[in-house]
């Protein structure tokens with residue numbers, strides 16, 4: 001561990017901080033050796049046994065350790081007091097949207113009372129579900145803005161906007177980085193002024209600074225995309241990209257991803273129709289017109305896969321390496337394609 005820290009620290013001689021992670025050690029105390037130790041000193045005690053030399057080593061390099069706070073949330077006060085005050089706590093909460101500390105940031109008072117420097121951590125993307133194709137802009141902005149308000153009121157050391165790429169390394173990636181410009185720009189504005197606007201006002205400002213009109217209608221669609229339907233939204237975003245502005249590729253990628261959302265929704269509906277009527281079909285009781293209709297729907301969905309793959313690949317390739325583009329596209333479309341083909345086989 002110390003060797004690893006030295007190796008990384010050598011590349012950052014002037015950095016005053018060193019992030020030691022130390023989060024989500026949920027399996028702590030499960031192997032036989034650690035289980036014995038945990039019986040003696042408790043899981044939190046075992047955690048401290050591991051972390052104390054790590055903190056000391058980082059401090060001996062003249063750097064302050066930063067750590068995720070989540071394991072400390074279950075610490076007793078006595079246990080918490082054993083964490084050196086030079087350790088900066090990074091308190092992450094990605095799905096809290098109001099700056100009400102008692103209700104939404106319950107551990108903050110304890111950390112501050114104990115004299116810790118606290119960094120907040122919001123999520124600009126990668127916190128709206130492990131299979132998300134796009135960030136939920138409204139939720140991301142409200143999370144960032146809530147943290148900005150809390151940071152100002154409690155004089156926190158700062159706030160970091162995280163942008164997660166996949167929930168675990170065994171899962172397909174969530175939404176690509178390029179989809180996060182609104183919440184990243186919102187982070188810059190909110191952490192700089194610490195007086196964030198409403199998400200609606202911010203999106204309108206973003207649209208104005210992007211070089212187009214404020215466009216209240218588009219702002220509304222970006223924040224509440226479900227209403228007009230994703231296909232319609234994809235079209236509106238393509239038009240926005242074509243109308244000039246600084247970041248056409250951002251709008252084009254969002255547009256392609258809303259095309260994907262629209263197609264997935266359509267495909268799931270078709271699958272449901274086939275599945276529900278399969279018993280009738282197999283019993284030969286489905287009228288020929290219904291059967292033809294089903295066949296056509298399945299074939300139409302299948303026929304659209306190729307074009308969708310081309311569109312997605314083209315837009316993703318502007319900001320992602322080829323291997324990541326291929327992984328993303330395959331993870332979103334190959335499975336549906338397999339299911340549609342199987343259904344097509346069944347209903348002929």
Ligand SMILES: [Zn+2]
Pocket residue numbers: 031032033034035
């Ligand atoms: Zn162990």
